[in-house]
Amino acid sequence: MSKHNQREAYGKALVQLGGENPDIVVLEADLGNSTRSILFQQAYPERYFEMGIAEQNMTSFAGGLSLAGKVPFVNTFAVFAAGRAYDQIRQSIATAKLNVKIVGSSAGFSDFGDGATHQAIEDMAIMGAIPNMTVLAPCDALETVEAVKAAATLDGPVYLRLCRNDLEDIFPKNIPYQIGEPIVLREGEDIAVFTTGIMAHEALKAAKTLEEEGISLHVVHVPGIKPLDEPAVLRQLSGKKAVITCEEHSIRGGLSMLISYLLRNEGVPMECVAVMDVFGQSAGSHEELMGFYGLDAGTICQKARRLLGK
Amino acid sequence: MREGQIVLQEKARQLRKDIVEMVGVGKAGHLGGSCSLADIVAALYFSKMRHDPQNPRMPERDRLLLSKGHAALVQYAALAECGYFDKKWLKSLKQLQSPLQGHPDMRKTPGIEANTGSLGQGVSLAAGLAAGLKLDNNSAKVYVVVGDGELAEGQIWEALMASVNFHLDNLCVILDRNGLQATGKTDERFCIEPIREKFLAFGLEVFEIDGHDMGQILDALDKADQVSGKPTAIIAHTVKGKGIPFAENAAAFHNGTLTEEQFTTAMKMLEEEGGLE
Numbered sequence: 001m002s003k004h005n006q007r008e009a010y011g012k013a014l015v016q017l018g019g020e021n022p023d024i025v026v027l028e029a030d031l032g033n034s035t036r037s038i039l040f041q042q043a044y045p046e047r048y049f050e051m052g053i054a055e056q057n058m059t060s061f062a063g064g065l066s067l068a069g070k071v072p073f074v075n076t077f078a079v080f081a082a083g084r085a086y087d088q089i090r091q092s093i094a095t096a097k098l099n100v101k102i103v104g105s106s107a108g109f110s111d112f113g114d115g116a117t118h119q120a121i122e123d124m125a126i127m128g129a130i131p132n133m134t135v136l137a138p139c140d141a142l143e144t145v146e147a148v149k150a151a152a153t154l155d156g157p158v159y160l161r162l163c164r165n166d167l168e169d170i171f172p173k174n175i176p177y178q179i180g181e182p183i184v185l186r187e188g189e190d191i192a193v194f195t196t197g198i199m200a201h202e203a204l205k206a207a208k209t210l211e212e213e214g215i216s217l218h219v220v221h222v223p224g225i226k227p228l229d230e231p232a233v234l235r236q237l238s239g240k241k242a243v244i245t246c247e248e249h250s251i252r253g254g255l256s257m258l259i260s261y262l263l264r265n266e267g268v269p270m271e272c273v274a275v276m277d278v279f280g281q282s283a284g285s286h287e288e289l290m291g292f293y294g295l296d297a298g299t300i301c302q303k304a305r306r307l308l309g310k
Numbered sequence: 311m312r313e314g315q316i317v318l319q320e321k322a323r324q325l326r327k328d329i330v331e332m333v334g335v336g337k338a339g340h341l342g343g344s345c346s347l348a349d350i351v352a353a354l355y356f357s358k359m360r361h362d363p364q365n366p367r368m369p370e371r372d373r374l375l376l377s378k379g380h381a382a383l384v385q386y387a388a389l390a391e392c393g394y395f396d397k398k399w400l401k402s403l404k405q406l407q408s409p410l411q412g413h414p415d416m417r418k419t420p421g422i423e424a425n426t427g428s429l430g431q432g433v434s435l436a437a438g439l440a441a442g443l444k445l446d447n448n449s450a451k452v453y454v455v456v457g458d459g460e461l462a463e464g465q466i467w468e469a470l471m472a473s474v475n476f477h478l479d480n481l482c483v484i485l486d487r488n489g490l491q492a493t494g495k496t497d498e499r500f501c502i503e504p505i506r507e508k509f510l511a512f513g514l515e516v517f518e519i520d521g522h523d524m525g526q527i528l529d530a531l532d533k534a535d536q537v538s539g540k541p542t543a544i545i546a547h548t549v550k551g552k553g554i555p556f557a558e559n560a561a562a563f564h565n566g567t568l569t570e571e572q573f574t575t576a577m578k579m580l581e582e583e584g585g586l587e
Contacts, residue, residue, distance in 0.1 A: 025445070047445070049476070057468035060431045064438020067424060068446065072438075088465075091428035092435055096416050 003166040004141035007105055010162055011036030013148040014073060015043045024152065025070045027062050029055050035075040035105040055080045059088035059102070066098040071152060077111065078104025078120035078161055082127050090130055093157050097132045101151050103160045108197065108248035109280050109289040110164035119280035125253025127159040128226045134179060136224035137161040137197035142169050146177035147223065154179065163198050165286050170200060180227040182236060188218035191304050192240040194233065196222045196255045199246035199273070202290070205297035206304065215304055225255050230262055237268065242307035246273040248295055271303040314357060315524045321391065322352035322524075323580055326553045328387035330576045332403045335568055342550035342563040343457060344383040346488040346521070350546055353527045354453060355388040363393040366420045372450050373423045373439060377432020378457035378486065379413040380565070385422070386410050394421035430463025432456065433483060437473045440481040451535070455484045459491030461502045467512070473541040474513035481541040482534045483514070486521065488550035490561045506545060514543045521546030553580055
């Protein structure tokens, strides 16, 4: 399997969409090299707005561009996109259901070196709580391209969460991408594992490990936390003895809570793999942080064994 | 005196009457900051702006956004007077399921251009809109009204910098300098001066007027059209509660309640010939 980068895939997808749709415009707050929005600047400089390091103005300004019929993509790190400009997203954009795409780059612990101030672990909870908002968290570069295309087509605000680091290609090429539609990455018998964002990679690793122990994981990637196709999620439970949810995000307000609520009457044992209400910190690698906060294949294996009493 | 000035003054008086009607008796309403804007809004909707009530989304229309969204009443009054919707709607202000919300909602009210109310965001919205119109070579103008108390919001200054950076000469920022905010005199609550010097330093072309002098309002709006390469700001010195003597310069009527007697007095004063003077 080859590795690719979501940011790079995003930047290239934007350029392609920019060629197809002259109304697409891109805004950046001085992180264009990192978010890869700079690729759009190189292709379509007249439709690229360098807004300075002023995320709040950038976000409302994007709302204004959409009032003129444009389809703005707003770029900065996830922690600033969803945090610094929260009120602008809520008030200027979401209440009017304006057609603005907010792209949160370097989400979760993927900006491992920069520490807590740069690690968004609550961005999906904040964005998901806003009415009219769609929240997408692709698992790899391939899905990122599909998510960007879908976001550009959807008429309304979208929050797109991207990882900073290279990821293996795992998104199946033969399944059409649809917002909110869960995707089975690996068929299994015993435990339904629901992941979002990059946690699909850890779940697939765990499934391989557990296969040798006679435990079969059914790995289902949820392409974002909102909207959630609830009947489709429930269908994946059929015949399973237990459920595990996995997200590189706070336990509060993310996928785990949504699935817990959805399964409230199902009587099925459940475990969650998530950030347990703490901030991150600096570390030498993304993997190191994922291990430290229990967001890895090893943790998923432990929880699976416990659920099955093994 | 400019042609049509008397007519516009009459329109402003009508807007004030409609504002008082909307505030009504015993209900809280943003009377003061709506009345301070009545002359400017009358000049825009009944003279200056290119717009069509029969075609509220006409692409080449000039736009007015109230960053100080709590002054929605004056815009509702003007939109109704223009015929964007039935004047009967005004009675439903802030009632459950009403198309007229406490703050402007473009999805509920014809003629409203953006959702504002969280202070400090309107100039950014207006600037983005102006930038988008420029991309399409659309010659429409964007007017945005900010309150003086609102100038404490940092995002306003981000937006002004961006407007200058992108040479948005189709953007005109109108400051409603009525000198009062919710809890008292703006200058005593929080120092925002020197405003003119700040606007100039940020790179805007600045005009300073009496915001109740129709001639000065129209002149400034015309002069703003002549500026190219940069956005304009009109500092309009106004009186909060203008036209209703007991509410003039009274912070209590920022979001005040009228008694039956006050309501009657206000309507009487506005109905009297030359009631504004």
